[in-house]
Amino acid sequence: MTYDSEGDAPHALVVDDDALILMEATSILEDAGFRVLEAMNVVQALQILDQHHDAVQLLFTDVHMPGVADGFDLARKTNERWPHIAVVVASGQAQPEPGDLPEGATFIGKPFSAEIVRHHVRKALPDERHPKQLRT
Template sequence: MVTSPDYGQPFALVVEDEPLILMEAVSILEDAGFQMLEAAHAVQALSVLEEHHHQIKLLFSDVDMPGDMDGFALAREVARRWPSIAIVIASGRSKPGPFDLPEGATFISKPFSATIVYHHVRKTMPEDAQPEPLRK
């Protein structure tokens, strides 16, 4: 679901099954200047990516979610299929092992703040791909 009408700004896909955390992550990334797409689990996220991968510049995903694919596996699949998409993974329960995250992806612990999210998104995305509010 697209939640912002400004098609000049890059898209971020947030994958989170907890509604309150989803709302918080969407709000933080909207404030950073992203247009938002949402998914509740990895299969839904892959479907959104199939349709919108050319617009999506950031994947922000939880690790633990319903279904057979967790956020680490989703991150590896996204990196393999769409290497230009920056990846930030978050969890309050899991920590990445040596081969869980693809190269260039970053991990943050929950609970997170806007400051922490912005820091990791800036670190993960090329500056020219970042929306203007994030660069300030």
């Protein structure tokens, strides 16, 4: 996990139990101008959000992870507790059913490209909350 309280870059939290996908998503979001925090399950993600929710602008989460909660649960809980955080959910196995995603959340399939991630992040965040690299 990387966290630096200095600077004006918005923070994103990436959550995935697959280390390679976690690294790829982190790299894509760092290249897009975010400072990235990382978690490998819902429990870790909620601990990070409890501490850093004021700085986090974006949650990028996988669906299937170990534990009793999944990425859909994390997306809904994040939206309830911290509605300012934009939510992007990704999966190569699951498709959201009605009620799985909170209002305003975005779903993308895996595998994803940097271009797809940047496109959906631009749509998920208001223009004034885009990192400099995503501003058009």
